[in-house]
Each structure stands twice: as C-alpha cells, then as structure tokens.
Amino acid sequence: MEYNHLPSTHFLAQPRPDPFQSHAAGIVDTTTLAAHDFDVDTRTGFMPPQPPLKRLPSAWEPWESSLDAAISQRLQLAEAVEKMELEQRFVETEKSRGWRSHVAQMPCLTIEGLKVSERALRRAHHVLAWLLHFYIHTISPSDPLVIPRPLSIPLLQVSAELQLPPVVTYSDDVLYNWDYKELRDDSKQDMLPTIDNIRCQTTFTGTKDEEEFYLSAARIELRGTEVLELMRLTMDETFVGDEIAVRRITGYLERMAIVIQELRGLLLDMKKTIDPEFFYERLRPWFRGLDEDPWHKGRTWVFEGRDEVEGWTTIEEVSGASAGQSSLIQAFDIYLDIDVDSPPTSHMPHPSGKSFPERMRAYMPRHHRAFLNHLRANPRPLRAFVLNAVEEGCDAPILEAYNGALKAVKEFRDAHMIIVTLFIIGPARRSQKREAATLGKSIEKEIGGESTKETKRMENAFKANEKESLKGTGGTDLVKFLKGLRDLTARGYLPQ
Numbered sequence: 001m002e003y004n005h006l007p008s009t010h011f012l013a014q015p016r017p018d019p020f021q022s023h024a025a026g027i028v029d030t031t032t033l034a035a036h037d038f039d040v041d042t043r044t045g046f047m048p049p050q051p052p053l054k055r056l057p058s059a060w061e062p063w064e065s066s067l068d069a070a071i072s073q074r075l076q077l078a079e080a081v082e083k084m085e086l087e088q089r090f091v092e093t094e095k096s097r098g099w100r101s102h103v104a105q106m107p108c109l110t111i112e113g114l115k116v117s118e119r120a121l122r123r124a125h126h127v128l129a130w131l132l133h134f135y136i137h138t139i140s141p142s143d144p145l146v147i148p149r150p151l152s153i154p155l156l157q158v159s160a161e162l163q164l165p166p167v168v169t170y171s172d173d174v175l176y177n178w179d180y181k182e183l184r185d186d187s188k189q190d191m192l193p194t195i196d197n198i199r200c201q202t203t204f205t206g207t208k209d210e211e212e213f214y215l216s217a218a219r220i221e222l223r224g225t226e227v228l229e230l231m232r233l234t235m236d237e238t239f240v241g242d243e244i245a246v247r248r249i250t251g252y253l254e255r256m257a258i259v260i261q262e263l264r265g266l267l268l269d270m271k272k273t274i275d276p277e278f279f280y281e282r283l284r285p286w287f288r289g290l291d292e293d294p295w296h297k298g299r300t301w302v303f304e305g306r307d308e309v310e311g312w313t314t315i316e317e318v319s320g321a322s323a324g325q326s327s328l329i330q331a332f333d334i335y336l337d338i339d340v341d342s343p344p345t346s347h348m349p350h351p352s353g354k355s356f357p358e359r360m361r362a363y364m365p366r367h368h369r370a371f372l373n374h375l376r377a378n379p380r381p382l383r384a385f386v387l388n389a390v391e392e393g394c395d396a397p398i399l400e401a402y403n404g405a406l407k408a409v410k411e412f413r414d415a416h417m418i419i420v421t422l423f424i425i426g427p428a429r430r431s432q433k434r435e436a437a438t439l440g441k442s443i444e445k446e447i448g449g450e451s452t453k454e455t456k457r458m459e460n461a462f463k464a465n466e467k468e469s470l471k472g473t474g475g476t477d478l479v480k481f482l483k484g485l486r487d488l489t490a491r492g493y494l495p496q
C-alpha cells in the first residue's frame with residue numbers, strides 16, 4: 001500500500017463535514033478548517049483541538065461493546081497467563097477464549113456509513129486496532145494467530161481509508177485517545193486540551209501507569225505546539241530574508257531551544273509517574289507488532305478475508321506503536337536539516353529498504369505525513385539560510401542560536417536514551433537474570449541529577465548492552481539506532 005500520495009478525491013482535497021459531531025452556534029468547526037491546513041492546529045499542534053469521538057454510532061455497537069468487554073474483563077497477556085498457577089491459568093485462558101469467540105461471532109459490519117466522517121473513521125481505527133491487539137496477544141502459544149473476518153475485514157477497510165497500517169499506532173493511543181478530565185458544559189465549548197486537563201479514553205490494563213504513559217507523550221505534543229509556531233514564523237522570515245529577519249529568526253531559534261528543553265523535562269518526568277517494571281512486563285507486550293514478537297515464535301498473523309479487501313495484496317507495515325511515529329519530533333529534524341533518513345539511522349534493515357523514520361511516517365495520520373513532506377520541500381532551508389547570513393557578516397548571533405536549537409534536540413535524545421535505558425534495557429536485563437540488577441538500579445539512582453555524568457553513565461550502560469541487540473517496540477536494533485540518531489544530531493552543529 002502506498003502512503004505518500006493523496007488522490008484528488010482525498011480528505012485533504014475534499015473537506016468532510018462531520019455529521020456525528022454537532023457544533024454550538026457560532027463555534028467554528030476547526031476539524032474541517034484544520035484539514036485544509038494539514039490538520040495541524042495553531043493551538044494544539046498535531047493533537048486535535050476537539051476531543052476525539054468517544055463512541056461510534058449504534059450501528060457499530062458490536063465493536064464498541066467488544067472493546068468494553070475486553071477492558072472490563074481485564075484480559076491478560078497470554079505470556080503472563082503462561083506463568084500463572086494452574087487454576088488461575090485455566091480461569092484466564094477460558095475468559096480470553098470466550099471473549100475471542102464472541103469477537104469471531106460479531107456481525108461483519110460495513111464501514112460505508114463511517115466514510116462521511118474523519119473523526120468516526122479515526123474512532124473506528126482506534127477501536128478495531130485495539131480489539132486486534134487484545135485478540136492477538138491473548139492467544140496462547142500453541143494456537144494459530146488467525147484474526148477472524150468480522151474484525152479483520154473492517155479493520156483492513158478502515159485502515160485503507162485512513163492510509164494507516166492495521167495495528168495500534170501512536171495516533172490511536174496518544175493523539176486520538178483523550179478526553180477532558182471534567183465533563184464539558186456549554187460555557188466550556190471553546191475549551192482546548194492542555195497539559196493538565198486531559199485524561200485517556202482507552203487503556204489495555206486500566207492502570208494509572210498506562211494512562212500516564214500516553215499522557216506524557218500527549219503533553220509533549222501539546223507543549224511542542226509553540227515550536228511549530230516558531231517554525232512557521234521563521235519560514236515567513238526566511239522569505240523576507242533581510243537583516244531584521246535574521247535578528248527575528250535568531251530570537252525564534254533561541255526560544256525554540258528553551259521550549260525543547262522543557263519537552264526534555266516532560267520526557268524525564270515519565271520516570272516519576274510510570275513504573276519501569278510495569279511498563280516492560282505488563283504494558284509493552286500489548287503494543288507489539290508482528291515483526292518484533294519473540295513470544296509468537298515465528299507464527300504469522302493471518303488476516304482472514306484479506307484478499308477481498310482492496311489495497312491489501314501485501315501488508316508491509318505491522319510494527320508496534322512507538323512515539324517514533326510522532327510527527328512533532330520528525331518536524332524538528334526536518335526543520336533543522338538533520339538528515340534522519342540517512343543510512344546510519346537504519347541499523348535494523350527492513351525488507352522495504354526504508355530507514356526507520358521513513359517507515360514510521362507510514363504510521364502517522366496521512367495529513368501529518370503530508371505536512372512533513374511539505375516541510376521537507378521548503379525552498380529556503382534554514383541551515384543554508386544561517387550559513388548565508390553568517391557569510392554575509394550579519395550582526396545577530398544566528399549561528400549560535402541555530403547550534404543552540406540543535407543542542408536542545410540532541411539533549412532531548414540524550415534524555416530519551418536515559419528513559420529507554422530505564423524502561424527497557426534495565427528491566428530486560430533484570431528479567432533475563434543477566435548480571436543481576438546493578439545496571440538498571442545504578443542508572444535509576446544516577447538519573448536523579450541533571451549532569452553530563454548522568455549522560456556518561458547512560459553511555460556506559462548503552463555500551464554494555466550494544467551486543468544484546470535489544471529490539472524496540474518498532475522493531476529496531478535499538479541501542480545502535482538511538483545512538484546513531486543522537487550522534488547525527490550532534491554532527492549537525494555549524495563550526496563557530
């Protein structure tokens with residue numbers, strides 16, 4: 001399936017009013033307006049300014065009620081069930097088998113009525129993809145991984161319509177998985193999502209830790225909106241290109257560095273709100289895609305009825321959800337001219353021959369993907385503009401400001417490596433009973449301080465793990481990959 005080209009009949013070319021959402025008089029339907037503009041909102045960035053649909057209309061109730069049942073019955077991962085005592089294992093196995101048999105008997109619903117609404121299609125992808133992960137990851141190791149027609153066919157159809165892979169994506173669990181903490185009333189019609197006022201709609205485990213995992217990323221998206229605005233202002237100024245423009249761009253870049261430092265803080269806050277062992281053992285396996293699932297031991301996912309659904313002669317992208325699918329971070333890279341698609345970033349070769357960031361763009365909402373393509377096609381790239389301004393002897397410290405913004409992105413990636421060490425490498429080592437718990441514990445202690453010592457420590461941890469080739473949720477050879485991207489960012493500094 002090709003994700004990069006939008007046909008003329010497509011959403012971007014043809015705004016769709018939303019019959020499932022009523023608007024109070026005088027309130028502008030920003031969903032439709034934003035669609036013209038790559039669905040990037042000036043106030044909320046890649047997050048929609050209105051809460052995603054909470055439930056599909058009654059015609060699709062069988063999907064919604066199956067999801068409710070999976071959540072309320074607290075279905076357990078098959079790999080966790082395998083480790084339980086005999087009696088408990090029997091109870092959990094029967095429970096999940098009953099639920100799967102119910103899903104297999106759902107009516108095969110048409111998606112025609114959903115096509116009139118972008119928000120309904122998003123909700124349908126969210127519900128069906130969530131059902132798929134509940135379905136696949138509760139199947140015991142001796143059974144085949146067959147996704148029954150009533151789930152498989154509409155999921156493939158909705159995915160084709162949205163140009164998304166048929167799995168849970170970052171847009172399903174972060175961008176379109178929130179609601180306001182409190183119910184909105186009429187006086188709050190113009191309320192916008194903020195770092196503090198949102199909660200999650202759907203979780204696998206019903207835990208606060210899982211909710212925090214999605215909300216942490218959502219907060220980064222929301223706070224990052226200011227950077228998108230600074231990028232827009234800068235692009236306008238590069239068009240003018242005079243001395244005043246150079247001074248203004250210098251200011252925007254300085255501001256950008258400050259905001260990205262805040263994003264780094266939000267990222268590191270995850271260690272305060274999420275338990276790493278919980279994340280590694282109980283949450284992360286739910287996200288797994290087909291291509292990085294040691295538990296399934298070579299069994300493939302069979303989408304029943306696939307041949308009947310147009311556009312799915314092959315299913316190339318079936319990786320698990322990852323914040324690597326965030327358009328925000330890729331926007332920083334493109335804007336600052338960090339060539340993340342260059343070979344050193346794709347340490348884990350993929351049959352498609354594509355780099356990881358390029359592959360992850362296939363998992364982004366298609367209008368965000370189009371936004372990144374638009375950004376990449378910018379005829380006045382910032383780096384060249386900065387070099388030119390320096391050559392022409394401008395007074396403003398634009399080169400320092402550009403390097404400062406790059407440094408902020410590099411430090412964001414340093415912090416991300418710390419988080420990955422804490423949430424994946426440490427627990428993986430502990431669970432594999434290798435070299436006891438010393439690495440994870442010492443890193444945990446170290447992370448309390450903000451210093452280069454911390455980064456050095458984390459570097460050592462990474463070195464110690466390089467040979468283990470740990471896989472990320474998106475199936476990458478994670479250590480080499482993350483180091484490669486971090487180093488690539490640092491190599492972008494312009495000589496002063």
Ligand code: HEM
Binds near residue numbers: 217270330471485486
């Ligand atoms: C517990 C928290 C997190 C963990 C364990 C984690 C883990 C990972 C892993 C394993 C990868 C490698 C790619 C893959 O296979 O998926 C990755 C990539 C990535 N993650 Fe995270 N991540 C976390 C939170 C976040 C957050 C909150 C963001 C930002 C919104 C983020 C942004 C990225 C980006 C942009 C990449 C691509 C690599 C890069 O550009 O540097 N991650 N993450």
